[in-house]
Amino acid sequence: MNMIEVKSLVKKYDKAKEPSVKGIDFTVKEGEFFAxxxxxxxxxxxxxxxxxxxxxxxxxxxxxxxxxxxxxxxxVRENVGIIFQQPSLDPQLSAEENIRFHTCLYGMYSYRPTxxxxxxxxxxxxxxxxxxxxxxxxxxKPIKKxxxxxxRKLEIIRSLIHTPSVLFLDEPTQGLDAVSRRNLWEYIDSVxxxxxxxxxxxxxxxxxxxxxxxxxxxxxxxxxxxxxPEEMKQNLLNQKLILDADDRNNLDRELSAMSLDYKIGNxxxxxxxxxxxxxxxxxxxxxxxxxxxxxxxxxxAYIEYLKTGxxxx
Amino acid sequence: xxxLVLTRRKKSKLSREINVVVTIMAxxxxxxxxxxxxxxxxxxxxxxxxxxxxxxxxxxxxGGLGFNYKQFMLIGMLVNMLFMTTTMxxxxxxxxxxxxxxxxxxxxxxxxxxxxxxxxxxxxxxAIIGMFGTVIVGLCMGITLSVSQLLLIIAxxxxxxxxxxxxxxxxxxxxxxxxxxxxxxxLITMPQMFLCGAIIPIGNSHGVLYVISRMMPMTYxxxxxxxxxxxxxxxxxxxxxxxxxxxxxxxxxxxxxxxxIGTFFFSKSEKNR
Numbered sequence: 223m224n225m226i227e228v229k230s231l232v233k234k235y236d237k238a239k240e241p242s243v244k245g246i247d248f249t250v251k252e253g254e255f256f257a258x259x260x261x262x263x264x265x266x267x268x269x270x271x272x273x274x275x276x277x278x279x280x281x282x283x284x285x286x287x288x289x290x291x292x293x294x295x296x297x298v299r300e301n302v303g304i305i306f307q308q309p310s311l312d313p314q315l316s317a318e319e320n321i322r323f324h325t326c327l328y329g330m331y332s333y334r335p336t337x338x339x340x341x342x343x344x345x346x347x348x349x350x351x352x353x354x355x356x357x358x359x360x361x362x363k364p365i366k367k368x369x370x371x372x373x374r375k376l377e378i379i380r381s382l383i384h385t386p387s388v389l390f391l392d393e394p395t396q397g398l399d400a401v402s403r404r405n406l407w408e409y410i411d412s413v414x415x416x417x418x419x420x421x422x423x424x425x426x427x428x429x430x431x432x433x434x435x436x437x438x439x440x441x442x443x444x445x446x447x448x449x450x451p452e453e454m455k456q457n458l459l460n461q462k463l464i465l466d467a468d469d470r471n472n473l474d475r476e477l478s479a480m481s482l483d484y485k486i487g488n489x490x491x492x493x494x495x496x497x498x499x500x501x502x503x504x505x506x507x508x509x510x511x512x513x514x515x516x517x518x519x520x521x522x523a524y525i526e527y528l529k530t531g532x533x534x535x
Numbered sequence: 536x537x538x539l540v541l542t543r544r545k546k547s548k549l550s551r552e553i554n555v556v557v558t559i560m561a562x563x564x565x566x567x568x569x570x571x572x573x574x575x576x577x578x579x580x581x582x583x584x585x586x587x588x589x590x591x592x593x594x595x596x597x598g599g600l601g602f603n604y605k606q607f608m609l610i611g612m613l614v615n616m617l618f619m620t621t622t623m624x625x626x627x628x629x630x631x632x633x634x635x636x637x638x639x640x641x642x643x644x645x646x647x648x649x650x651x652x653x654x655x656x657x658x659x660x661x662a663i664i665g666m667f668g669t670v671i672v673g674l675c676m677g678i679t680l681s682v683s684q685l686l687l688i689i690a691x692x693x694x695x696x697x698x699x700x701x702x703x704x705x706x707x708x709x710x711x712x713x714x715x716x717x718x719x720x721x722l723i724t725m726p727q728m729f730l731c732g733a734i735i736p737i738g739n740s741h742g743v744l745y746v747i748s749r750m751m752p753m754t755y756x757x758x759x760x761x762x763x764x765x766x767x768x769x770x771x772x773x774x775x776x777x778x779x780x781x782x783x784x785x786x787x788x789x790x791x792x793x794x795x796i797g798t799f800f801f802s803k804s805e806k807n808r
Contacts, residue, residue, distance in 0.1 A: 274642060275641075275642065276638060276641060276642060276805070276806065277806055278806045296644045296645075297644070299642055299643060299644035300644040302642070304642055306635065306638055308635050309635065310634075310635040310636055310638040310639045311634075311636070311639075312562070312566075312631075312634065312636045312639075313634055314566055314569055314570075315562070315565065315566075319562075319565065323558060323562055323639075324639070324643075326554055326555070326557075326558040327555055327558060327559075327639075327640070327643040327645060328643060328644065329551040329554065329555075329644075329645075332554050332557075333554055333557045333558040333561055335561060335565075
């Protein structure tokens with residue numbers, strides 16, 4: 223089942239000369255981890271805002287968990303959890319009060335004026351969750367006294383506490399240190415595995431998208447390329463073999479014979495596509511002094527894509 | 536990791552929406568108690584409005600009206616306090632927008648009306664405190680109300696606050712910064728205080744001022760409260776403008792209209808941030 227279906231989505235802001243999102247199409251399957259990448263101003267946040275019912279679309283069709291975002295907005299909201307790019311916590315309430323407010327808005331509990339008066343089940347879960355993400359000491363402190371990282375962790379607890387089918391993460395780790403980032407991803411991974419939550423991620427940290435099932439790059443409001451991180455790397459960048467030999471001339475001759483397009487520098491760099499590294503190495507008779515396979519990262523592919531102005535290598 | 540999230544409980548639609556109204560209202564009340572400045576304002580406002588402004592008017596304008604001006608003004612100040620403080624409370628919507636907290640409310644699967652009604656009732660808390668403060672200041676000035684009159688005013692106060700908050704939502708719901716919100720609060724509250732009969736009788740108003748006064752919900756709220764307080768007294772005809780039932784129907788109608796328009800504007804502006 224498709225949890226997110228976007229058909230010909232267009233969003234043009236009032237007074238804007240041209241649309242921010244220009245008729246994009248994509249689908250995200252149930253349980254899929256989907257990354258939506260693109261440079262600043264590409265249309266990522268606009269798209270996520272339309273998908274989460276916080277922004278009205280100009281035209282097109284958008285369905286979340288089978289519900290239309292405009293005609294069945296309430297059903298969509300029941301099924302999604304969101305972490306916005308900017309924190310949306312009440313700075314004057316405590317961390318626990320923010321969570322309590324959220325659970326009551328989502329109809330999970332009747333409102334009680336203090337934590338102690340809330341049902342035991344609620345109290346236990348909140349304390350457990352606070353311990354998992356390491357904010358137990360800050361739970362009853364006002365939000366304005368928490369660090370940016372702690373606020374982000376709290377937002378993640380809040381966005382998951384009502385068991386959403388689809389979790390939207392709009393640059394969720396912005397401003398977090400490396401340890402906090404890793405902890406958050408471990409937590410989100412565990413929730414995904416346990417509940418089959420579909421995750422829609424936008425991020426500037428491309429390495430965070432390495433583990434996703436599908437990547438979609440948006441540029442100038444249009445979908446540029448979609449595929450798995452592996453497909454993306456293969457489409458955008460060649461893998462490279464780094465070779466060298468004491469008898470470099472002989473190695474050069476052998477590589478020329480294979481009609482490979484290689485470069486000679488400190489070592490011999492052999493980009494390859496449609497052929498495996500094993501096949502290349504098997505054909506070489508020259509004794510190698512250096513042998514290294516360089517796998518491009520998704521970040522390499524993404525940067526290459528942007529450098530070439532959106533032209534696939 | 537088996538207990539990471541909570542299971543959602545099934546509730547009826549109505550009880551769920553009531554819970555939302557209570558939650559949003561409770562948040563504003565929590566914030567009221569967390570803000571010493573707001574508490575002090577609520578206590579000082581009656582002294583300024585009733586003690587100073589009202590006292591000065593009573594000393595200089597009370598002659599030749601044919602009724603007890605001090606009591607007339609006390610009722611006016613009570614209703615004005617409810618309207619003014621509720622409107623000021625509604626301006627916190629702008630702060631919620633600035634901190635992006637409105638996003639948290641808007642993405643929740645609840646009626647937009649519940650959000651606005653909860654917000655209005657939450658904003659009313661400070662207004663009710665201000666109303667009691669006004670009664671106490673009035674008592675200090677020698678103006679009394681009977682217990683039954685006071686109870687009737689208290690019973691009507693949620694309707695007054697809802698009416699004030701609905702009107703405020705139309706304007707404040709679309710404002711995006713605190714400076715403009717402060718101007719808007721003055722623009723909403725000051726004309727009402729002078730044109731609706733809170734401190735100046737409007738029985739002889741005519742022309743444009745008559746039309747404006749009859750378009751404002753506070754005119755009918757004030758008249759309804761006065762009709763309750765002055766019921767059975769010889770001053771009733773000189774003080775009360777309309778039949779109480781007419782006032783009640785107009786208040787409810789205007790409140791519903793303002794609530795629908797205000798909620799629509801607020802939701803629309805939040806959707807086009």
